[in-house]
Amino acid sequence: MGDWTSGYVADLDYTHDFFNELAPTMMAMAAVSRGQRHGLNKKSLSYCELGCGQGFTANVLAASNPHIDFHAMDFNPAHIAGAIELAEEAQLDNVHFYERSFADFDQETALPEQFDVIALHGVMSWVSRENQQLIIDFIGRRLKAGGMLYVSFNSLSAWATAMPLRRILVDRAAQGTGPLENRIDEALDFARQLEQAGAKFFRDNPSASARLESAASMSRNYLAHELFNADWTPFHFADMAADLSQAKVSFLGSSNIMEHLDDLSLTPQQIAVLDAQSDPVQRESLRDVLINEQFRTDLFVKGAQKLTERGAIGAWFQTPLNLMTRYNGGQVKQNWRLGEIALDHAEYGPILEALSSGPATGA
Ligand SMILES: C[S@@+](CC[C@H](N)C(=O)[O-])C[C@H]1O[C@@H](n2cnc3c(N)ncnc32)[C@H](O)[C@@H]1O
CATH class of the missing domain: 1.10.10 (Arc Repressor Mutant, subunit A)
Incomplete structure (x- = not known):
């Protein structure tokens, strides 16, 4: 057997981390925030993670989403062995790990024909052009119409x-x-x-x-x-969007809903520059320059379907919300690119108080 690594680092294992951008609920919320329909409320879904590393995120998501069938792959046997062990210890039967490469994953017979979600975090910038193309081809064949793609990558603006x-x-x-x-x-x-x-x-x-x-x-x-792989490619957003268009996916928006509110990140003068650009892809590339973006975490969709205004309100009503930190009353502040913003207590206080007793939908 030749070198299976294609120049990717295999001497040291990757870190164990959970990335909430990969959570289907977060993806659904980002889609609603962008006024887009998503099929993520279905009773059963299939989800594929490419280059899952230690599989920690896939395991946590499988444990918290028993209605979703997760399929996660990585070519590093140490990563997959650890991921399988954790799934077994947690007695999860809705997550399946595959020790496969991007070149041969498609041949795996246990996979569903197509997925509702395909996600890859921290992969595209760190593999060869050939592997990037194999990934794009896989997405093109294996993502359902209406399906969601999550992809993150280093942006050229900050890395040049x-x-x-x-x-x-x-x-x-x-x-x-x-x-x-x-x-x-x-x-x-x-x-x-x-x-x-x-x-x-x-x-x-x-x-x-x-x-x-x-x-x-x-x-x-x-x-x-x-940094120490043979391949390391920071992308212009426009180039990534062009590559992914081969798989028939189009840009939905950042997976981070804070990025959907330009006035939290940009000055009025910067917003005016952006608003003069009508092409959504060029707009994103310009935005990367304005904020000197370092790492993008993006959602793409295969077959975008815009919500009507009424539909968007309905979708917000159905969206489940949950506090990520305890609310002890008082003023709420939000820290983002332009610094600290005080949120209007009269508006936000009652919502936070309502959520203090547990998760609830927008309705
Ligand atoms: C930077 S790590 C990110 C891991 C994981 N997604 C995370 O964020 O924790 C990239 C992963 O891609 C995997 N990988 C690299 N080249 C691959 C290939 N040709 N086929 C399958 N997996 C590959 C590596 O083993 C590594 O686990």
């Missing part, structure tokens, strides 16, 4: 200045011998030497120095997967 730094680190680590962890440390030391020697690249790009400094305190398992 870091590209030479990342290249220095990867090349240096490749020249070393011994465990990857030690080679990462040595590569970081080498980049610091360059910086201290007054390399003009760092002087002209202070954000690269800031990245180098913050990298030093990150877990080596995270850094290995974030």
Whole structure:
């Protein structure tokens, strides 16, 4: 058997994290917030996660959504072995893990023909062009009409200045011998030497120095997967949207509903620049430049269906809401890109009080 990794890091396992962007309820809420219909209220759904890493998110989502059948894959056997063990310990029968690569997952006979949801978090920017294409082809064949795609990726806006730094680190680590962890440390030391020697690249790009400094305190398992793969591609949003259009999906909106409210992130002058752009894809690319976006977490849909105004109200009424932190009364503040915003207590207080006794729908 040849090298199965295609240049992807396999010497160090990835971290165990839960990403709530992958929760179907969050996707449904984002769709409603964007005035779009979604089929995520059905009694049974099929959900596929590509490149699921340790499978922690898939396991937690399976435990909390017994009506959804989850199928999650990754080519790293250590990741899948751990994910299966956790599913068995939790006695979950609605999650299935596959030790497969993007090249052969389609041949898996136990898969449903098509899925209501396909999700991939932290994958597209970290695999080769060939693997990106295999993923797009899979989505094209396996996402149902009306189905939802979640995809996250590094955005070029914020990462452009870091590209030479990342290249220095990867090349240096490749020249070393011994465990990857030690080679990462040595590569970081080498980049610091360059910086201290007054390399003009760092002087002209202070954000690269800031990245180098913050990298030093990150877990080596995270850094290995974030920066030390053979492939690492930050995308212009427009290019990602064009690639995904091959799979017949179109942009729905950010999975983060805070991003749906421009006045929480942009000044009136910036909003005026955006509003002058009518093409929704170009608008997103411009927005990335305005906020210097680093990592996008986007939803796409295969066959967008806009809600009528009446339908949108109905959809909000059906949307389940739950507090994520305890509400102890008093003023509520929201922190976002433009800083702290005080929410009007007369408007928000009664809703938060109602939700303090448990989850409820908008109605
Ligand atoms: C940065 S990690 C993200 C993992 C997970 N989605 C998360 O966010 O925790 C990327 C994952 O893609 C997997 N991967 C990379 N290339 C792959 C391939 N060709 N086929 C299947 N999985 C792959 C890696 O093993 C790794 O677990």
